[in-house]
Amino acid sequence: MHLYNDNNIDHNQESILIDKTKKGNERPWREKKLANVEYYELLHILDFKKTERVKACAEVLEYKVDKQTLEKNLFKVWFCKSPLCPMCNWRKTMKHGIQSQKIIAEVMKQKPKCRWLFLTLSVKNVYDGADLDQSLKDMAQGFRRLMQYKKIKQNLIGFMRATEVTVNDTDNSYNQHMHVLLCVEPMYFKNTENYVTQKQWIAFWKKAMKLDYDPVAHIQIVRPKNKHKSDIESAVAETVKYPVKDTDYRTSDREKNLQRVADLEQGLYKKRLISYGGLLKEIHKELNLDNVEDGDLVHVDDEEKEINENAYSVVAYWNWERANYFVKNQG
Numbered sequence: 001m002h003l004y005n006d007n008n009i010d011h012n013q014e015s016i017l018i019d020k021t022k023k024g025n026e027r028p029w030r031e032k033k034l035a036n037v038e039y040y041e042l043l044h045i046l047d048f049k050k051t052e053r054v055k056a057c058a059e060v061l062e063y064k065v066d067k068q069t070l071e072k073n074l075f076k077v078w079f080c081k082s083p084l085c086p087m088c089n090w091r092k093t094m095k096h097g098i099q100s101q102k103i104i105a106e107v108m109k110q111k112p113k114c115r116w117l118f119l120t121l122s123v124k125n126v127y128d129g130a131d132l133d134q135s136l137k138d139m140a141q142g143f144r145r146l147m148q149y150k151k152i153k154q155n156l157i158g159f160m161r162a163t164e165v166t167v168n169d170t171d172n173s174y175n176q177h178m179h180v181l182l183c184v185e186p187m188y189f190k191n192t193e194n195y196v197t198q199k200q201w202i203a204f205w206k207k208a209m210k211l212d213y214d215p216v217a218h219i220q221i222v223r224p225k226n227k228h229k230s231d232i233e234s235a236v237a238e239t240v241k242y243p244v245k246d247t248d249y250r251t252s253d254r255e256k257n258l259q260r261v262a263d264l265e266q267g268l269y270k271k272r273l274i275s276y277g278g279l280l281k282e283i284h285k286e287l288n289l290d291n292v293e294d295g296d297l298v299h300v301d302d303e304e305k306e307i308n309e310n311a312y313s314v315v316a317y318w319n320w321e322r323a324n325y326f327v328k329n330q331g
Helices: 029-046 051-055 086-110 129-148 198-209 231-239 254-268 278-286
Strands: 014-016 060-065 072-077 115-122 156-167 174-184 216-221 274-277 312-319 324-328
Touching (some): 029 086, 086 156, 115 129, 129 198, 156 254, 156 278
Antiparallel strands (some): 156 174
């Protein structure tokens, strides 16, 4: 990991943080902090209690540097963990992706003949925070009922569920939907007693949600989207999306942004957006993986190694005036 640009260093000055992965890709700390600052400014205008917490998110990044190898690892950062924070959602998405790959690899060891399905569930759009709040609560309950129906349950090994909310730019409504990766026994495809058709999924979801209209319930077999990704990697990529894209409330229209943040904050308040069931839940526990939403967001990368006790600290801090991270040069 290259921590800062050391070309032509003036040792009395500071250098802009450059934090690269082993593959040479630069980690987007500045980009995410700038987005976090916009989010903080909206919360400040709306007078949210957590405004100062969001402002302080990832202001200081502490790295540990091995004296012998000069290898650097992220060691300590404070994250606000607000559901709309672009900085935290970047970290959560990385962590969720890595955890999911580990869980799925273990599932396939234990159930080598299992099959994977990708299910998308949605209901009618809503137009304000109160309705979004109620709809997400109803969907969580409806999903629990759905997974208990005999025909679905009989061949279900487990699932991973992630909830996403998108904004419709045309009418400013909110679409709340679930991405669900289902692991099923091969018997699922054997006959009509086991197989659940597209039409039946819609009927089951309608029943579970107690609706008077046909909602969206789209089921498909997991297949690779491109030759560079396996089928499972493609499905995981869908289920580990940000719960809300920050571009949905970071538009050129300030009034629109304020309304969207107010609605989304109300709707997402105290919601569990990621959950596991069945064998996937058991493996999550066996692997001693913590909760993505309120767990450790510092150590999320598989590149990170144990830190040598002889390592020294290097600190990068966010400069509000210069809108970037800076590292004090050594020596």
